Amino acid sequence: MSSKPTVEIPPTVKRPVCFRPTKCQKGDSCYLSRHKEHPGTHHKRDFRNPKYMMSIPEAIKEGQRCLKCIDPPCQASCPTQLDVRTFTNAMGEGNMYAAAKTLFTHNPLAWTCGLLCPTCQACRGSCTLTDTVQGPIHINEMHQVACDAFMHMKIPQIRDPSIVEQPYHKAKIAMIGAGPASLSCATFLARIGYQDITIFEKQSYPGGTPAIEIPEFRIPYHVTRFEVKLVEDLGVKIVYNKTYGKDFTIDSLKQDGYQAIFMGIGFPEAHMVDPFMRHKDLPNVWNSKSFLNAVALASKPGMIEGKVPELPHLPGHVVVCGAGDVAADCCQAAFRCGADFVSLVFRRGSIDMRMNEDEAEHLRVEKVEMVPCHSPTELVIEDGKATGLMCNIMKKIPGTDKYVHDQGQTRVIKFDHVISAFGSLIGTHADPIYEKLVPGRKIEVNEETMASNTEGVFAGGDCVGSGTIVEAVNDGKVAAWGIHRYLAKLISNVEVPAQPTEVPPFMTPVDLVDLSVNIAGMKFPNPFGIASGPSSENCNMLKRAYQAGFGWVVTKTFQPDEDMLENVSPRIVGDAESNTYLNIELNSERTAAYWEKELPKLKKEFPDRILLASIHSKGDLNSWVNLAKRIAATGVDGLQLNISCPNLGEKDSKPFTEVIRETVAAVHAAVPLPLFPKIGHFQGSIVELAKAAKEGGASGVSGVNTISGLWNVTADGKFVPEVGFGPEARTAYGGMSGRAIKPFALSGVAEVCQSVPNFPFLACGGIENALTAWEFIQCGAPAVQFCSASMHKGFKTLIGELIPGLKFLLYARSRDDLKTWKSFVPPAVLAERSHRKRFGLYYDQDEDKEIESLADAKLPAEPIKLKEFVLDQMNGASSSTTPSSIAPEIKTIESEVGTVLNKLxxxxxxxxxxxxxxxxxxxxxxxxxxxxxxxxxxxxxxxxxxxxxxxxxxxxxxxxxxxxxxxxxxxxxxxxxxxxxx
Missing domain, CATH: 3.30.70.20 (Alpha-Beta Plaits)
Known part of the structure; x- marks a missing residue:
């Protein structure tokens, strides 16, 4: 009788199943939880942002997750029409400068909007990824990361120096109120070219609602003041302590020579229902305006000069009446002012709250008690203080959004303090202009131009009924174009189109950096080119690349008619997320006659761009020479000799070095054009190939070409890609491209540039952003090519990150404080303490220790960020952010080519x-x-x-x-x- 065979079980499988009491498991779950929730008293006197702020690595990952939709719904739902594709692409590549430039181009208060926008109802709420497990892209949080990084760069905003001055640019323009609408309007007018813009502000500080009514934990004052500084960089003047209706009027401004006036005033008075209006003088009855104003003045040190006021003290139970975002701010601020318990009372049900979902969630986390369906009717007064809130219980009428009193149902809510947060009003003013401009609660304007019924007066923001900060910013943006049209017609009788033509973008000294580079007697406008491949299949594609901003292009490889081969299908596979592809594609299916006809047209349309034609021949040297002569006659700037494609490469018995030397020598003798043979690892030693090319008379080399490989074999034994079906399906070795071959390409460039100095290398292979392009430049390549990256990003999105990114990297070499940066990320931002929660008791101890240190201490008079990045500008002192401190000599590409090779x-x-x-x-x-x-x-x-x-x-x-x-x-x-x- 045979014995039963023994089976060797690996230790990991052999380990027994764990049996553990539920009680122990519950204890560990509680101990290890990162989601321990505290009542709002946990934040007493703590005005740090309670939200977890996205870190740099997380922001980069979030940018990479974006689909870069061709018609982004997030952009369509943004009032300022932010170019989301360009922004998220820059963030995904870690290019904080390009990301911030994109933001501030479309929205001068991008940081403020990133903190305050109800994005769940706008961009984020419209994201294509909303219904996925990971959810929509957190665009607003990436705003904050990009703007914070940009602030640390200490770079001022400048006017576009190419603007041609016009008579109307000297017109005097007045802005009333230094809030979001006026700051936006002033910014865009200054960018258009207007030089005499003055903002009149009644307070002693700028910022409007974000400064005076929104607490520090939602928007730190250094954010507001930094964005104001960017406006001031353009020469916009701000005059403080000037109140409209008291110190000046519309008529007085016109008498002083102001030819256009923008009213960006907010609603200065709180809307109070009758019970609160009658008892507004009681010490424990507040309205949202007075309460949030007092909190802001006390919690935003540096906003006002002199002694900082005391923070309001609201111990005990605080009741807040209202259901909007302002009411949410009051609830959270009440906890920070000492409240032990906060209730939010509102007349509608929870399902019909006006508050955006994000703010409602924060109230839940901070343990604010929601009291829906309660309509305040009276305050209970005892001993000269309000002690209770009498409310009618409301019920919803089915099938409608209306609420009515549920007869007989009332309730009295006891409290220690009460805050009404029912919105704002324009108020009552003596100035008669309000009778003309404000027939109701808002100024009536033409929504296309933001012009009011009064000649030369425009308006935006709260006073026209815009309910959010971003809408106010967009009102100012639209009004700027309306004012431009009005003044151009008034002063110079120039008809400006109703639809805005090109308005200069957000510009800094970085944008003045020259990216041109001279290679083999040719001047490349910038070093970025489109490589020979799927992205250069025809001249229409090359034209779009030029229009997007690429400085040079290489046609897809083509050949004599007798050498043409038909491509198979499918022939390209890959992964856009990792930017890696494989193809079994051959050369262009377009004839040499097509290129002979179309290339002259392309060159004529873009005479300042570099055009290289990539040619190939399977015949003898005469075939190479004849094709080269035909294409040279089209007016191209140079030729790429593609001898190294894994599928098309020469199969001659001679060594590749001899093939390259002979081919280059023959073509060089026949045509007077720069020649760049394309080399790759498929052919052998890349250094020997470059040496052979130089010996043959080449002006440089191009490469590396794709690297031979296989993509994938499925579990059922099929290759990817396969040509054919069933048992007859076959595949072939293909060419790998994209991120996967970048280390090989970078190594090849460095080896050649070390061994064959002063021999230009037009590099390609895994280059996908400005930072990787900079790597290749430092390793010796004066120009770089893109193919895989353009296949899933598109030309415009790709170049939108490349040009500002490389300009910043060159600019940074001229600044001692920037040249040590390893990327676009400020070391100071990386070093900042995270808000990430600890586990269990460690979380409690960590937080309690910090709260204890804040409880009795006053906030610093000048926070580090405000002092370092803004206050010196406020005081008129020279700053590290002013143009005068910028090194006079900006580096060029030629000066940086190969600078790291001595370390290799x-x-x-x-x-x-x-x-x-x-x-x-x-x-x-x-x-x-x-x-x-x-x-x-x-x-x-x-x-x-x-x-x-x-x-x-x-x-x-x-x-x-x-x-x-x-x-x-x-x-x-x-x-x-x-x-x-x-």
């Missing part, structure tokens, strides 16, 4: 005695423990993971291999020099 040495020349160790930034750590997993199972077991606090720690035995930093998802591990033993 043979392995034997590296010094093993230099030691580093890993350092973990605990504040940015996600507490996942991946670093320990990698260190134990693939490293040196030098990281301890505390399973109680869940905080990793590097031991003194660290070998400095860098593996932990490579696998860290939070990017919080860096390598530091190892301290010498004492």
């Amino acid at each position: 040495v043979h392995f034997n020349e590296l010094k093993p005695q230099i030691k580093v160790v890993s350092t973990i930034d605990v504040d940015r750590c996600w507490n996942c423990g991946r670093c320990q997993t990698a260190c134990f199972d693939a490293g040196y077991a030098c990281i301890i993971f505390d399973r109680t606090s869940r905080i990793p720690k590097v031991t003194p035995m660290c070998h400095g291999c860098g593996l932990c930093a490579a696998v860290c998802p939070a990017k919080c591990i860096s390598m530091k020099p190892k301290e010498a033993k004492k």
Whole structure:
């Protein structure tokens, strides 16, 4: 009788099932929770933003997640029509300068709107990804990251120096109120070219509603003041302590020579229902205006000069009446003013609240009690104080949105303090202009131009009925064009189109950087080109690339008619998310006659751009020469000789070096054009190939070409891609391109530029953004080509990140404070403490300690950010952000080509005695423990993971291999020099 065979069970499978009491599990779940919720008293006197702010790595990931829709619904739903595709692409590439430039081009108060916009009802609520598991793109949070990074760059806004001055540009323009609408209007008028713009503000500080009525925890004052500074950079003047109707009127402004006036006034008075109006003088009865004003003045140090007022003290139970965003601000601010318990009372049901969903969620998190269907009717007064709120219980009429009193149902809500938040009113003013401009609660305007019924007077914002900050910004934007049309007609009798023509974008000294580069006697307007491939299949595509802004293009490789081969299908596979592709595509299916006919037209239309034709021949050298002569006659600037395609490459028995040398020599002798043979790893040593090309008379080389590979084999034994069906389906080795081959391309460029100096390399292979282009430039390539990146981003979106990004990188080399940046991300932003919650008791201890330190301490008179980035400008002192501090000599591309090659040495020349160790930034750590997993199972077991606090720690035995930093998802591990033993 045979014995039963034994089966070897791996240890991980052999491990028994875990049996554990539920009570233990519940205890651990509570202890490890990051979602422990506290009542709002937890935030007493704490005016930091309670929301978790998106980190730099998270913002980059979010930008990469965007689909870059061809007709973005998020853009259509944004009042300012932000170019979301360009913005999210720049964020996904980590290009904070290009992202901020895009934001401020369309919205001068982009940071403010990122913090305050009801995006759940606008861009985010319209996102194509809304119904996915990960949800919509958090555009507003990326706003905040990009603008914060830009502020740390300390770069001023400038006027476009190419503007041709016109007589109407000297017109005097007045803005009334330094709020969002006026700041936006002044910005766009200044960008158009107007030079004499004055804003009159009744307060001693600018900002309007975001400054005076929205608490510090929602919008820090340095944000408001920084955006105001950008407006002032354009020469816009702000005159403070001037009240409309008291210090000046519309008529007096016109008498002073102002030819156009914009009214950006808000609603200065709170709307109070009768019970609150009759008892408004009681000490514990507040309205939203007086309360939030007092909170703002006390919590926004630096906003006013002199002594900061005391924060209102509202102990006990606070009742807030209202259901809008202002009521939400009052609730959260009440907790920070000492309230122990806050109730929000409103007449509608919870399903019909006017408050946006985001604000309602924050109230739930802060434990605000919602009291729906209660309509206040009277205040209960005892001993000279209000002590209770008498309410009618309301009910909804089915099938309508109306609420009526549920007869017989009333309730009295006891409180210690009450705040009414029922909105705002224009108020009563002595100035008779209001009788003409404000027939009701708002100024009547032409919505197309924002012009009022009074000649030369325009308006926007609260006073025309716009309910949000972003709508006020857009009102100012629209009014700027209306004022421009009005003044151009009035002063110069010039008819400006109703639809805005090109308005200069947000500009800084970075935009003045020259990206042109000279290569082989040709001047490239910029180093960015479209490579030979699917993106250059025909001249219409090349034309669109030129129109988008690319400085040069290479046609798709074509050949004599006798060498043409028909392409198979399918022939391209890939992954747009990783920007990696494989193709079994051959050359262009368009004949040489097509290119002979169309290339002269293209060159004639874009004479200042560089046009290279990529040719190939399977025949002898005479075939190469004949084709080269035909194409040279079209007027192209140079030729790319494609000898290195894995599918089309020469199959001659000669070594590739000889083939390249002979082919280049023959064509060089026949045509007087720069020649750039395309080389790649498929042919052998890339350095030897470059040397052979130079010996043959080439002006430089192009490359690298795609690298031969296979994409995928499915579980059922099929290749991807396959040509044919069923058992007869077949595939072939294809050419890999995109991000996957970037290390090989970068290495090839560096090797050639080290071994064959002063020999231009037109690089391609995995270059997808400004930062990777900069890598290739530093390794020796004066110009770079794009193909894979353009296949899923499109020409306009791609170049929209490339040009401002490379300009910033060159500009940064001229500033001592920027040249040490490793990317577009300010080190100061990376080093900022995270708001990420800790686990269980560690979270409590951490927070309680910080709250205790804030409880009795006053906020600093000049917060670091306000002092460093804004206050010096407010006081008229010179600043590190002014143009005078910019180094006079901006770097050029030629000066930066190959600058890192001296650091690239043979392995034997590296010094093993230099030691580093890993350092973990605990504040940015996600507490996942991946670093320990990698260190134990693939490293040196030098990281301890505390399973109680869940905080990793590097031991003194660290070998400095860098593996932990490579696998860290939070990017919080860096390598530091190892301290010498004492």
